[in-house]
Amino acid sequence: MKTYRGRFMREAELRELGVAQVGENVAVHETCVMVDLEAMTFGDNVRIDPFTLLSAAGGWLRFGDFIHVSSNCSILGGSGVELGDFANLSAGVRIFSRTDDYTGEFLTNPTVPPAFTLPPAARPVRLGRHVILGANTIVLPEVEIGEGTAVGAGALIRHSLDPWGIYAGVPAKFLRNRRQDIIDHESRLKAALAAGKTDLPVARL
Template identity: 35%
Template sequence: MSSVAPLHSPRYDTARLQACGDDVFISANVEIRRPQLVRVGSHVAIDSGLYLTTAATIGDYTHLGPYLTVIGGAQSTLLVEDFVTIAAGSRLICGSDRFGGEGLTSVTVPEAFRDAVELGTIRCARFAGIGTNAVVLPNVTIGEGSVIGACALVTADTEPWTIYVGVPARPVKARPRAKMQEYARRLGYLIE
């Protein structure tokens, strides 16, 4: 029997989302700029301070920690698969100016005068984890079971079941998978 008291914090109005599963807690202290482009699975917790400007799909048994920033606008996407954790303070940059000097930088500048913009998708595959204050750049896939260490900078796709640290992020260790996959099977998920 658990002795942990249930949370009674104010909650975000999930009816604003495109879709939302069961057993979901989203803090009232979040800013989801385009809720009609956001789908949330079941057994999800999204803590205070999330700032989300992109389309997003959030899988089952997922936790998005406090003060997470996901930017890139309506033409960019965040895909978070099942059993993923993204820790406090991380920055997922799904779209950004390239800052190459081809034009002015800022979403407030008319498009004819803007620098080149990179828009895309960040995908966090099943069982992935992103440590606190990590930064992930546009068009990166965090591979299945891959973990990104605290304060790392991810500029390229990561290999499955590998731990990455540093700036830029580099692989340092393999991560075991059997127990996590077995637990997911026991929860009713098909795992290859």
């Protein structure tokens, strides 16, 4: 059985392609579709896995540090999408910062001139630090997900979520509070990196 892994584009190549800002240890798989690269920024230690769509068309995309976007995700940043440090998107997550009108009051789809469609959402989608979204989660426009929030697989997020909660369901509902031990782990990680330790399991692809 043959396996094709493809390759990851690294910092220099991404800058050459036109990405506005690229930190250190950034890897974007070559199968990723990227639209309006000049409106994208990446922090340090960012990995974007295969068959993902990143579109900043009409808006912007901002990725913090220690970000992982798994395969087959779609991030549509027409009104802006921001992922805070340590955010993690599992496979198949969909983030929409704009939407069409479903009432019949306006025409729909991007082939129609903007004067005849629903005005775009005014507020971007923001994921706080340490947010994790389970596989196939859908995030709708004008949503803010608070720091440390975890969302179960297959959830639909229609409204903003408070920090440090665990949510699941369609639509997503609060289940219980999430432990905040990860803040201590973050501090230890940053201290170790500042001390120059090279044996840490930080993935370089």
